[in-house]
Amino acid sequence: MFVCICNSITDKQIRKAAKKGVDNLYELRDELGVASSCGSCADMAQSILDDANGECFGPRLYVPSSA
Ligand code: FES
Numbered sequence: 001m002f003v004c005i006c007n008s009i010t011d012k013q014i015r016k017a018a019k020k021g022v023d024n025l026y027e028l029r030d031e032l033g034v035a036s037s038c039g040s041c042a043d044m045a046q047s048i049l050d051d052a053n054g055e056c057f058g059p060r061l062y063v064p065s066s067a
Helices: 011-019 025-032 042-052
Strands: 002-004
Touching (some): 002 042, 011 025, 025 042
């Protein structure tokens, strides 16, 4: 799926960059050019990067310990 239309960057390319160690939007912009034109892809690119890096900023479940 295309994430950055201006620069023809896909989610696969973003996940591949994350595997190479890219962990923030600034590095992603330097690596691929994401969000370097209109910037409307920045939020989606950040979400995919966070997901690829195993980070979740959504609601978290509270699981009480059994001790
Ligand atoms: S859609 Fe990514 S810079 Fe425009």
